[in-house]
Amino acid sequence: MPSPATTDTAALASAPATDPLQRERDHLASSRAALRAMREDAQALDISDVAGSWVTAEVLRKQVERRIAALADLAHTPLFFGRLDFLHAVCDDASEGAGGERFYIGRRHVHDAEGDPMVIDWRAPVSQTFYRASRKDPMDIGKRRRFGYTGGELTAYEDENLSDPAELESASALLAAEIEKPRVGPMRDIVATIQPEQDEIVRAEVTGTVCVQGAPGTGKTAVGLHRVAYLLYAHRERLAKSGTLVIGPNASFLSYIEQVLPALGELDVAQATVQELVRHVEVRGTDSAEAARIKGDARMAQVLRRAVRSGITLPTEPCVVVRGSRRWRVPAHELVEIIEELASREIRYGAAMEALPQRISHAVLLKMEQGGEAPDDRVQDAVARSREVKTMVKACWPPVDPAKLVHRLLTDAEFLQACADGILDADEQAAIRWAKPGRSLKTAPWTAADAVLVDEATDLVHRTPSLGHVVLDEAQDLSPMQYRAVGRRCSTGSATVLGDLAQGTTPWATGSWPEALHHLGKSGAHIEELTTGFRVPEEVIAYASRLLPAIAPGLAPATSIRAAVDSLTIRQAAEEELVEEVLRACHEALAHEGSTGLIAADARLPLFEAALTEAGLDYLTPGTETTAQSRLTLVPASLAKGLEYDYVVLDEPAAVVAGEPDRRTGLRRLYVSLTRPVSGLTVLHAQPLPSELD
Numbered sequence: 001m002p003s004p005a006t007t008d009t010a011a012l013a014s015a016p017a018t019d020p021l022q023r024e025r026d027h028l029a030s031s032r033a034a035l036r037a038m039r040e041d042a043q044a045l046d047i048s049d050v051a052g053s054w055v056t057a058e059v060l061r062k063q064v065e066r067r068i069a070a071l072a073d074l075a076h077t078p079l080f081f082g083r084l085d086f087l088h089a090v091c092d093d094a095s096e097g098a099g100g101e102r103f104y105i106g107r108r109h110v111h112d113a114e115g116d117p118m119v120i121d122w123r124a125p126v127s128q129t130f131y132r133a134s135r136k137d138p139m140d141i142g143k144r145r146r147f148g149y150t151g152g153e154l155t156a157y158e159d160e161n162l163s164d165p166a167e168l169e170s171a172s173a174l175l176a177a178e179i180e181k182p183r184v185g186p187m188r189d190i191v192a193t194i195q196p197e198q199d200e201i202v203r204a205e206v207t208g209t210v211c212v213q214g215a216p217g218t219g220k221t222a223v224g225l226h227r228v229a230y231l232l233y234a235h236r237e238r239l240a241k242s243g244t245l246v247i248g249p250n251a252s253f254l255s256y257i258e259q260v261l262p263a264l265g266e267l268d269v270a271q272a273t274v275q276e277l278v279r280h281v282e283v284r285g286t287d288s289a290e291a292a293r294i295k296g297d298a299r300m301a302q303v304l305r306r307a308v309r310s311g312i313t314l315p316t317e318p319c320v321v322v323r324g325s326r327r328w329r330v331p332a333h334e335l336v337e338i339i340e341e342l343a344s345r346e347i348r349y350g351a352a353m354e355a356l357p358q359r360i361s362h363a364v365l366l367k368m369e370q371g372g373e374a375p376d377d378r379v380q381d382a383v384a385r386s387r388e389v390k391t392m393v394k395a396c397w398p399p400v401d402p403a404k405l406v407h408r409l410l411t412d413a414e415f416l417q418a419c420a421d422g423i424l425d426a427d428e429q430a431a432i433r434w435a436k437p438g439r440s441l442k443t444a445p446w447t448a449a450d451a452v453l454v455d456e457a458t459d460l461v462h463r464t465p466s467l468g469h470v471v472l473d474e475a476q477d478l479s480p481m482q483y484r485a486v487g488r489r490c491s492t493g494s495a496t497v498l499g500d501l502a503q504g505t506t507p508w509a510t511g512s513w514p515e516a517l518h519h520l521g522k523s524g525a526h527i528e529e530l531t532t533g534f535r536v537p538e539e540v541i542a543y544a545s546r547l548l549p550a551i552a553p554g555l556a557p558a559t560s561i562r563a564a565v566d567s568l569t570i571r572q573a574a575e576e577e578l579v580e581e582v583l584r585a586c587h588e589a590l591a592h593e594g595s596t597g598l599i600a601a602d603a604r605l606p607l608f609e610a611a612l613t614e615a616g617l618d619y620l621t622p623g624t625e626t627t628a629q630s631r632l633t634l635v636p637a638s639l640a641k642g643l644e645y646d647y648v649v650l651d652e653p654a655a656v657v658a659g660e661p662d663r664r665t666g667l668r669r670l671y672v673s674l675t676r677p678v679s680g681l682t683v684l685h686a687q688p689l690p691s692e693l694d
C-alpha cells in the first residue's frame with residue numbers, strides 16, 4: 001500500500017526539519033529562492049555590449065523579456081509536484097546535468113547558484129520515469145512521491161514503493177483530488193498527473209504525426225497541449241524557428257485553453273481557428289449544408305487546379321527579341337515545348353511563371369551563340385526582362401489572383417463547367433454557384449467554405465510556408481478541404497490530430513481517421529485511442545453512451561475514473577413551466593462549489609437570456625473566464641464542444657436534436673452537450689426524450 005497522504009498541516013508547521021514534510025517544504029523554499037535568483041540574473045542582464053545593431057538589440061531584448069516572464073514564480077502553481085528516488089544513480093545527461101538518485105520533478109528547470117539542478121523539468125528524459133514507472137515495471141525506482149498543495153502551500157505527500165513487492169497497487173488519493181478539483185477559471189495543466197497512455201502520446205517522436213481518437217473527457221486537448229510543450233523542450237531550436245500552432249474550433253474554446261501553455265512556461269505557441277488561418281476574404285455569407293459539403297469535398301482541389309491553370313495558353317507565334325541591330329527568333333514550337341515542360345512539373349504556378357522568362361531568354365541566348373555571339377548572364381537577364389518576353393509570358397502564363405479566380409468560378413457558370421467537367425455533376429455545380437454575386441470582390445457573399453477554396457488556390461500559386469508542428473483539436477469536424485488547408489501548414493513538419501468521431505457535428509464530419517489523415521497529407525500517422533475518461537462521471541457517460549449505436553456504431557463507450565454517485569438527474573416538466581424549472585436547477589447547481597453551465601439549443605437561447613436577466617441571475621458567455629463570483633455560463637449547444645463545467649443543466653434535448661439539419665447530427669450535438677459535466681448533470685425536458693436515451 002502507498003503510505004497514506006500526510007495532511008496534518010497544523011502539526012507540521014512547527015515540526016523540526018527532520019520531519020519529512022518539513023524537509024520537502026525546505027526544499028521548496030530553497031527552490032523558489034533559486035528561481036528568484038535565476039529571474040534576477042535575467043533581469044540584470046546588460047545586453048548593450050553584446051548587441052551590435054538596433055535590430056539584434058531588439059531581438060535580444062525580446063528574448064530576455066521572454067525568459068524573465070517564463071521564470072515567474074506563480075504563487076498558485078507548485079514548483080515541483082513529484083520526487084523520484086532511483087535505486088541506482090542516473091547518468092546526468094538524462095537529468096539536466098544532475099547525476100544521482102533523487103530528483104524533484106516540476107514545471108520547469110531550477111538550478112542553484114552553482115548551476116546544480118534543484119528541480120528537473122517534467123519533460124527531461126529522467127522525468128519520463130515519473131509517469132511511466134509501475135509496479136510491473138518499476139524502471140529502477142525505489143520510491144515515487146507525489147506532493148499535494150493547498151493554495152500554493154505544500155501540505156501533503158504520498159509515496160509508492162514501486163520496488164517493494166509487498167506493497168499493493170492502490171489508487172492515488174492526490175490524483176483523485178486533482179481530478180475532483182472544482183473547474184472554476186480557465187483550463188489547467190495536468191502535468192502532475194499525466195497517465196502512462198497519455199504520456200506515450202505526449203512524448204511521441206516529433207517527426208511522426210499522431211492521431212488520437214478519444215471519447216469525451218479522455219484528455220485529448222490536455223494531451224495535445226502538453227505534447228507541444230514537450231516538443232518545444234526536446235526540439236527547441238528547430239521548432240522555435242519554424243513555429244508551432246494549436247488549432248481549435250472557435251474563439252471561446254481557444255480562450256478556455258489559452259493559459260495552459262503559458263503556465264508550462266511556453267509563451268510562443270500560436271493559436272487559431274481554421275477560419276482565421278484562411279482569412280483571405282471577408283466572410284459575409286453562409287452556405288446551405290449541401291453547398292458547404294460540396295465546397296469542402298476534396299474534388300474541389302482538382303477543380304481549382306484546373307482553374308488556376310486554365311489561363312495557360314500555348315503560343316502560335318514566335319517570340320522575336322531585338323538586340324541592337326539584330327533580331328532573335330524563338331519559334332512557336334520551341335516555346336510550346338518550354339511551356340509544356342514547365343506545366344508537367346510539380347512546381348507552383350507562380351514559381352513556374354517566374355521561371356518562364358528565364359527559360360525563353362535561355363532559348364534566345366542559344367540562338368545568339370549559334371549566331372556567333374558570346375552573351376553573358378547580364379544579357380540573359382536583360383532579355384528575360386525585355387518587353388517582348390514579358391508580353392509573351394503574360395499571354396501564355398498569365399498572373400492569377402486567387403480570390404478573383406474563385407470569384408469567377410462561383411459566378412461564371414461556363415467557367416465552372418469547364419473546370420469541373422467530369423469532376424462535379426451539373427447539380428453540384430449549380431449548388432455551389434452564388435445566387436447573388438455581389439458587385440465586387442469585397443462585397444461578394446464569401447462564405448467560410450469559399451475562404452478555404454481561396455486558400456487552396458493561393459497555395460496552388462505560391463507554396464504556403466510550413467510550421468514545425470501543428471496541434472489540430474476537434475479535428476472530426478473538418479472538411480477534406482479544411483484538412484488540406486491545415487496540412488499545407490505542416491507539410492514539412494508534423495501534426496497531432498485530436499478528435500472523436502462521435503462528436504462530429506458538421507455535415508461533412510470525418511467518418512474515418514485514415515481518410516482524414518490522407519486529406520491532411522499524413523497518411524502514415526499512428527492512430528492511438530484514449531478510453532479512460534477524466535471528466536464525465538460514470539453514470540453520466542453511461543447515459544450519454546446510449547446514443548453511440550446511432551451516432552458512431554463502431555465506437556466503444558468510454559470508461560470513467562469518476563464514480564460520482566447521484567450525478568444524473570432527469571426531470572420532466574410541463575411546457576409552460578420548463579424555463580422556470582431550468583432556472584431552479586441552475587440555482588441548485590450553483591449551491592455547489594464550482595462552475596455551472598446551462599446548455600440549451602441555440603434557438604432557445606434568447607428565452608434564457610431574458611429569463612436569467614429577469615431573475616437577476618448573472619451569467620457569462622462561453623470562453624469568458626468563470627470566477628468565484630460569477631459561476632454560471634449560458635452555453636448555446638453549438639458552442640459546448642471542448643468545454644466543461646462542474647454542473648451542467650441541459651434544457652430540452654429534443655430541441656438540441658431538432659436544431660441540426662439531420663437527426664444523426666442532432667444526436668451527436670446532444671452527445672456533446674451531455675458530456676460536459678464534471679460532477680453533475682440535470683436534464684430537463686417537456687417534449688419526449690429521443691428514443692435512444694430511454
Ligand SMILES: Nc1ncnc2c1ncn2[C@@H]1O[C@H](COP(=O)(O)OP(=O)(O)OP(=O)(O)O)[C@@H](O)[C@H]1O
Nearest residue numbers: 190193194195216217218219220221222534535642
Ligand atoms: N491525467 C489527467 N489528470 C488530471 N486531469 C486530467 C487528466 N487527463 C485529463 N484530465 C482532465 O479531464 C478533463 C477533460 O480533458 P480534455 O478536455 O483534455 O478532454 P477531451 O478528450 O479533449 O474532451 P472532449 O472530447 O470533450 O473535448 C480536463 O479537465 C482535464 O484537465
